[in-house]
Amino acid sequence: MKASTRGLAAVLGAVLYAGAGGIAAGVIAVGGLTLSAAPAQAAVGVHAEEIVRFPSVDGDLTGSTPTMLSGRLLRPAGNGPHPAVVMLHGCGGLYARNGRVSPRHVWWATHLQRQGYEVLMVDSFGPRDVEEVCTTALKDRTVRATVERKRDAWAALAFLRKRPEVDHDRIGLIGWSQGASTVMVAYGAGEDGPAGAEEGGFRAAVAFYPGCKAALSKEDWQPDGPLLLLVGGKDDWTPPESCVELAGRDGVKGKVDLVVYPDAYHGFDAPDAPVRKRKDLATAPGGTAHVGTDEDARSDAIRRVNDFFREKLGG
Numbered sequence: 001m002k003a004s005t006r007g008l009a010a011v012l013g014a015v016l017y018a019g020a021g022g023i024a025a026g027v028i029a030v031g032g033l034t035l036s037a038a039p040a041q042a043a044v045g046v047h048a049e050e051i052v053r054f055p056s057v058d059g060d061l062t063g064s065t066p067t068m069l070s071g072r073l074l075r076p077a078g079n080g081p082h083p084a085v086v087m088l089h090g091c092g093g094l095y096a097r098n099g100r101v102s103p104r105h106v107w108w109a110t111h112l113q114r115q116g117y118e119v120l121m122v123d124s125f126g127p128r129d130v131e132e133v134c135t136t137a138l139k140d141r142t143v144r145a146t147v148e149r150k151r152d153a154w155a156a157l158a159f160l161r162k163r164p165e166v167d168h169d170r171i172g173l174i175g176w177s178q179g180a181s182t183v184m185v186a187y188g189a190g191e192d193g194p195a196g197a198e199e200g201g202f203r204a205a206v207a208f209y210p211g212c213k214a215a216l217s218k219e220d221w222q223p224d225g226p227l228l229l230l231v232g233g234k235d236d237w238t239p240p241e242s243c244v245e246l247a248g249r250d251g252v253k254g255k256v257d258l259v260v261y262p263d264a265y266h267g268f269d270a271p272d273a274p275v276r277k278r279k280d281l282a283t284a285p286g287g288t289a290h291v292g293t294d295e296d297a298r299s300d301a302i303r304r305v306n307d308f309f310r311e312k313l314g315g
Contacts (some may be wrong), residue, residue, distance in 0.1 A: 067148075083116055150189070177238065274292050
């Protein structure tokens with residue numbers, strides 16, 4: 001009997017949480033699928049998860065010592081060198097309220113790992129003593145997509161390029177919501193970011209339902225390379241119109257593959273998350289927005305991400 005997506009995500013979340021000492025060692029069986037819950041091991045058939053730490057490149061913001069970031073690193077089988085993907089969480093953070101990695105990030109991390117990518121999930125909030133910023137006004141946020149988080153993305157790129165098992169020329173970026181907004185600025189900095197350095201920047205990027213207004217406000221904004229932009233047509237948290245306008249600009253449309261899912265809301269790619277209305281959202285019109293899975297959009301997005309990274313990164 002096949003395990004449900006929700007059950008699998010929950011178990012994988014527990015297994016990933018075990019890497020931080022969340023549960024004891026053992027074996028968990030779900031619908032005939034057996035997963036090891038040994039500390040620091042992601043799942044049977046894939047390499048062990050590592051809890052890693054590396055400095056952000058935010059020393060210019062802190063005044064001296066950069067923020068020491070934390071991340072969860074999943075390695076595919078084999079010695080490599082492997083292509084790699086940096087994952088950027090949304091405004092709710094990398095972890096759910098139960099302290100485990102959120103189901104969406106668990107699913108995508110293990111999925112990409114099984115596709116042959118080394119995956120680095122970056123936690124921008126915990127090291128800065130922030131739980132979430134979804135309910136915090138933009139002017140009051142201390143961890144911003146356009147400032148701190150873009151530096152975190154660049155630091156993650158530099159960290160992976162020091163790993164001997166990573167192919168330093170095949171590193172991509174993927175983000176959701178505020179993390180996707182971070183993709184737009186970190187991957188659209190041109191000569192001001194790593195793309196202007198000798199080794200270059202990220203080779204490809206995916207952004208799920210970002211806010212595109214910041215990029216749209218800059219007449220010369222362009223992605224540093226190929227960008228897959230996936231948005232919901234019914235998204236009432238980060239409405240798609242600004243992304244549609246941005247993707248149609250001269251100089252941008254040749255680099256951006258925009259997909260609008262007409263019936264999808266924010267968070268349409270989450271595993272088994274019934275559509276609901278969230279309240280007290282600082283950036284949503286009226287403070288409320290719908291979030292939840294659209295199975296058709298989710299399935300199509302998974303296929304597109306697979307194809308995109310395979311073509312651009314060779315995974």
